[in-house]
Amino acid sequence: MTPQAAVDAWLAELADQRRLSPHTVGNYRRDLEKLLVASGETPLANLQVHHVRRFVAQLHGQGLAGRSLARLLSAWRGFFHWLGERGLIRANPCDGLKPPKSPRLLPKALSVDETARLLDASEDDDPLQDARDLAMFELFYSSGLRLAELVALDVDALNSIAHEGEVRVLGKRSKARLVPVGSKAREALAAWANVRGELALPGEAALFVGQRGRRISPRMVESRLERRAVRLGLPKHVHPHMLRHSFASHVLQSSGDLRAVQEMLGHASIASTQVYTHLDFQHLAKVYDAAHPRAKKRSG
Structure with missing residues (x-):
């Protein structure tokens, strides 16, 4: 079996038997292509630890960050x-x-005021798309959905x-979860439901559709949100x-319930959710710096 044939066979097994998403399989394919390029003429069976360590060091030197290298090593390890x-x-x-370790970047979140500004605005240029966009963005913020979960x-x-005031979504590795939907999102979704038939093709199952009446693409959702934010x-x-980050940080700031946020986000590990405690601390630190007499800089 050639190295390329082995890669193809492993990726096919990941897609067919482990049901990994096409996006994840695509990432693995790119990571394994880097392995094949780095190994050159050396057979895979002859690769040793010092070879792989050198490959990783070279990729790190080319600018690949620690998190990307961690994913790459995970793919290589699974393949071997x-x-x-x-x-x-x-x-x-x-x-x-x-x-190699790299600094952990905190996810960026909108403030509560910025979020309200984003969601309270109206596009007006196309009432159908405006109703759909508001329903999508309210649902994102209300329930902390991933992009793939929303378009599905x-x-x-x-x-x-x-x-019931809740929605069932399929998360990573086809794991289902129920998440609450807030009143503002329910109102926006009801408004979209009233006009959806004017945009959706007959028989189309998707909740959110694009201009052609078919299920909206992730890229179109990104584009519409970016356009709205720039306009505002x-x-x-x-x-x-x-x-999604804004939802998590705002709920945590209000409730302090890390476990509840973990469940709503669909994180398998509490460690993934704990990053939002740092966001919460940033909020507290800003309040402290602005309000505490001993935190103010002395003049002169």
Whole structure:
């Protein structure tokens, strides 16, 4: 089996048996292409730890960040494990290797005022798209959805939203969860439901559709949100994940319930959610610096 054939076989197994998303499989493919380029003429079975360590160092020197290298090493390690299970290599050359550390960047979030400004505005140029956009963005902020989760929603989700005040979404690795939907989002979704039929093609199952009447694409959602934020003069590059971050940080600031935020975001590990405690501390630090007499800089 050639190295490329082995890569193709492993990725096909990830897609067919482990049901990884096309986006994740695509990332793995790019990571493994880097391995094939770095290994050159050296057979995969002959690669050892010092080879892989050198490959990682070279990629780090080319500007690949620690988080990207961690994902890359994870892909390589899984691939070599798969090869080992089939007797194609004797040892996993990635075992024991760790990526270089890089500073952990806190996710950027909108303030409560900025979020209200974004959601209270109206586009007016196209009432149908405006109703759809507001419903999408209110739902992002209300329930902390991922972009893929939002575009995958079908129109029958409106039932549980209207009657139960919650929506069922399929997260990473097809893990389902129920998340609450706030009153503002329910109002926006009801308004969109009233006019959706004017844009959606007959029989289209998607809750949110584009101008051609089919399920809206993730890129179009990003583009519409960015356009809205620029028009309103918001001082940040606003993207769907920022609304998810804003939801998490605002709920945590108000409730302090990290476990509840973890459940609503669909994080498998509490460690993924703990980053929002740092955002909360940033908020507290700003209040302290502005209000505490001993925090103010002395003049002169």
